[in-house]
Amino acid sequence: MKLPSEFYLQSDVKKIARHLLGKILCTNVKGIYTSGIISETEAYEGKTDKASHAWNGRFTERTQTMYEQGGIVYVYLCYGLHNMFNVITNVKDIPHAILIRAVQPVEGIEHMEARKGASSTVKNFSIGPGNVCKIMGIDRQHNGVSLEGNNIWIEDRKIRIPSNHIQITPRIGIDYAEEDTARLNRYVLKNNKYYL
């Protein structure tokens, strides 16, 4: 059921981002198991993408995770308080990443509610990259963790997403990226109450 490591090694990060829709993101943090269907992703195309932390080959202590081989997790802090969860793809030294922006809660919903301190019926309960991390229990301790391990992984439960249920749009929240802001790298599951 777990996605094989080959899935993350593919070279087309946009294609992977599209195929992640409908997959199940699972976490087991501090003995608590939760899972959700991935319903929104964004692809970041490494060195050639100004919106990426690794643009133009930028390499720092923080971004070194992105240069590892695909199949690991990249988590970092934004605005001083929000964790962002990314899946690293492609082979070593190609810093491709996919930001998970939204999920649809499946298992362990009561634990998600406890983590967030709110009912799952509230608007935006699981929408937005910061919220995804919060309800799934993901934080910066998980940076660099393998998706083949038993803390965070992604399963294929054979949920088929018809291509006409996928909406492709420009990415958001990256106005600083100049011309790359307009790239159509965002994939959203349509007809789904768990998306905006």
Added chain:
DNA sequence: TTGACGATAGTCT
């Protein structure tokens, strides 16, 4: 060593 700023979310009008 320091300062400017961000792949946001929640709150208040």
Added chain:
DNA sequence: GACTATCGTCAAC
């Protein structure tokens, strides 16, 4: 719809 909390990172000094 606008406003701001809040701090790790990074690049410049």
